[in-house]
Amino acid sequence: MKKLLFISILGLLSCNRNTQQAHPPVGGVLSQNDLDISKQRMKNLNGVERIHIQHWIDNQSVKYYPMALNYWVNIDGFNQREKRKDNTFISYSYDLYDFDQTKIYDSPIQRREARFGHFDELKAVEDALRHIKDGEEVTLLVPSSLAYGTYGDEKKIDNDVPLIIKLKAL
Template sequence: MKKIVLLSAFSLLACNRNSTVHPPVGGVLSKNDLEVSKQRSKGLNTLEREQIQDWINHQKTPFYAMPLNYWTDNKEMQQRSRMQNDTPVSYEYELYDFDQTKIYDQPQGKMNVSLGHFDELKSVEDALHYLKSGEEATLLVPSSLAYGTFGDEKKIDNDIPLIIKVKVL
């Protein structure tokens, strides 16, 4: 019995030790780490915007800048008012890299969802706020509005800008 009490006491003392705690992945960063990350993101965004603009300059189809930091081939989108959240929409889209290679064989998409209430690529959801039923648009999207730093952990690598062909059904 004494051994059990003694072992229990040692176990409790061992649990009470102060141990070094590390922030979890994605946890709190120092101010310096945040500044380095911010500068990296700014630099990457600037570089991708220049690369996309250069790509646009070599295309026959004109593209137009949207306020959210992507381009579209649908000139009318710029001039329309944005549809309100809660508007129902069904859509699909296909993903391409800037070599125009299709990334997935099947289109992505959803049926009968409300704008503003679903988890989607920011650029796709933004474009859906401007497109009418039956309309299509090609979006040129920097990585920050696509799959960002982590990619999709399947076929899309990190920090990859995309061409997205979206259609409202």
């Protein structure tokens, strides 16, 4: 069935060859127009997601507070705390949820002795880790642009999915 669908789509695409826009391969060079279109798409998507997240917040009993990086936390004054410096170590774990509050992975994502400035993490998680106290738990509401963006995680998280992240400093 998949082969039949693939062949059908391939046939349709080849019939319409003259009107198709050519896309460079991954890592290829995009024109300024393509970059502007992509930037505008992300700006529009971010606006829609912010409205969706704000509506979700309005229906919760817990208060959430905006952070400068474009995500929300459930701790007042979180963004006013002193930040951890580069080259300091932290151990942490987090669970990922969608906005239906369905847990995405059965087990949490964990890192031991990660060093700031030398680990690759979701931008919102890294920013929150700089403010979190040892042993503290915080919930992050993260638009897709700060989560897995337009590609997803290539496992269970699709593209353009905002996330709820329950983060704990160990």
